[in-house]
Amino acid sequence: MNHSELAAYLRSRRDRIRPAEVGLPTGPRRRVPGLRREEVAQLAGLSADYYTELERGRGAQPSAQVVAALARALRLNGDERDHLFHLADRPVPPSAHGPVAHVRPALLSLLDRLTTTPAQVITDLHETLAQNPLAAALVGRQPATSLVHSWFTDPGTRTLYPPEDHDYHSRVFVADLRAVAARRGQDSGVSRMVAGLRRRSPEFASLWETGDVALRRTDHKRIVHPALGVIEVDCHSLFSEDGDQRLLWFTAPPGSKGAAQLELLSVIGTQDMTAGAGELPSGSARPDRLPADRPGSRH
Numbered sequence: 001m002n003h004s005e006l007a008a009y010l011r012s013r014r015d016r017i018r019p020a021e022v023g024l025p026t027g028p029r030r031r032v033p034g035l036r037r038e039e040v041a042q043l044a045g046l047s048a049d050y051y052t053e054l055e056r057g058r059g060a061q062p063s064a065q066v067v068a069a070l071a072r073a074l075r076l077n078g079d080e081r082d083h084l085f086h087l088a089d090r091p092v093p094p095s096a097h098g099p100v101a102h103v104r105p106a107l108l109s110l111l112d113r114l115t116t117t118p119a120q121v122i123t124d125l126h127e128t129l130a131q132n133p134l135a136a137a138l139v140g141r142q143p144a145t146s147l148v149h150s151w152f153t154d155p156g157t158r159t160l161y162p163p164e165d166h167d168y169h170s171r172v173f174v175a176d177l178r179a180v181a182a183r184r185g186q187d188s189g190v191s192r193m194v195a196g197l198r199r200r201s202p203e204f205a206s207l208w209e210t211g212d213v214a215l216r217r218t219d220h221k222r223i224v225h226p227a228l229g230v231i232e233v234d235c236h237s238l239f240s241e242d243g244d245q246r247l248l249w250f251t252a253p254p255g256s257k258g259a260a261q262l263e264l265l266s267v268i269g270t271q272d273m274t275a276g277a278g279e280l281p282s283g284s285a286r287p288d289r290l291p292a293d294r295p296g297s298r299h
Helices: 003-015 037-044 048-055 064-073 078-087 105-113 133-139 147-153 155-160 163-184 188-200 202-209 257-268
Strands: 119-123 128-131 218-225 229-239 245-251
Touching: 003 037, 003 048, 003 078, 037 048, 037 064, 064 078, 105 119, 105 245, 119 133, 128 133, 133 218, 133 245, 133 257, 147 155, 147 163, 147 188, 155 163, 155 218, 163 188, 163 202, 163 218, 188 202, 229 257
Parallel strands: none
Antiparallel strands: 119 128, 119 245, 218 229, 229 245
C-alpha cells in the first residue's frame, strides 16, 4: 500500500466536491472550496481522526468496506473507484463495475436528506451502494456484495434476524429475485447467480421451484441489534425509474417500542452499549455525527 499516493489522491478528490453537491451548507467562513476532512468522514461513516490519518499518509491499511465507503462519499466514477482500491492495495470488487455501480443521483440526493431515519441505497440484487450513519448503526456497515447470494451461502448473514423469521425472509428473497431475473431478461450475471444458488443451496432450489414471484416493495421486519435487542421496523422502498436501484428506509409507528429504540439508536450510533441496552436515557439528544463502523450484517 502506497500511503503517500493514497493520501494525495484522497485530498485531490475531496477538494473538487462542493458542499452543496452532497447536501451540506455553504457558509461564509469556509476556508476551502471543497469538503472538510470531517465532512468526508461523516459522509463515509468514519471517525474524523481516522480519516485525517489517512490523508496524512499514516495509519493502518483501510479495509475494503472503508475504501468502498470513501468512494461513495467522494462520488468517484468507476475508474476513480478502481484506482482508489488499487492505491489501498485491496481487490477491486466485481460490483464496482457495470451500470449499477453508482448510486442514481436522485436517490443519492434523497439519501443525503434523510438524516433522522435509517436509510440506504441497494441494487435490485441487494448489493449495498450507500448508507447513512443511522442505517449503519441499525444493520451494520455492509460490503457491496449480494445479500441474496450471501443469505443462502453464508449462515452468518442470517444473524440479523430472529431464527423464527428466517423461512419468511428466504421466501421473500427468492420471489424478489425471480421478479428481477424476469425483468433483466437474458442477464448473464443473474443467470449465473440463480444457477449457482440452485447447486449450492437445497433451500434455494426448493423455493425456486415454487415459481413464486413478488418484488419486495414494503416489509415489516424484526432486526436483532447487539445493544438494543429486537427492533420491529417497517421497511419502505423507492425504486429508480429503471428498477435497478432501491432507496430503503426504516420507520416505526410513533409511540411504539420500535420508535423508542430508533431514537436511542440515533444517540448511541455504533457505540458498544450492551450494558443497559434497550433503555432510553432521559433527556437524550441526537448527536451531530455518529461514531464509525461496527462490524455489520445486512439489511
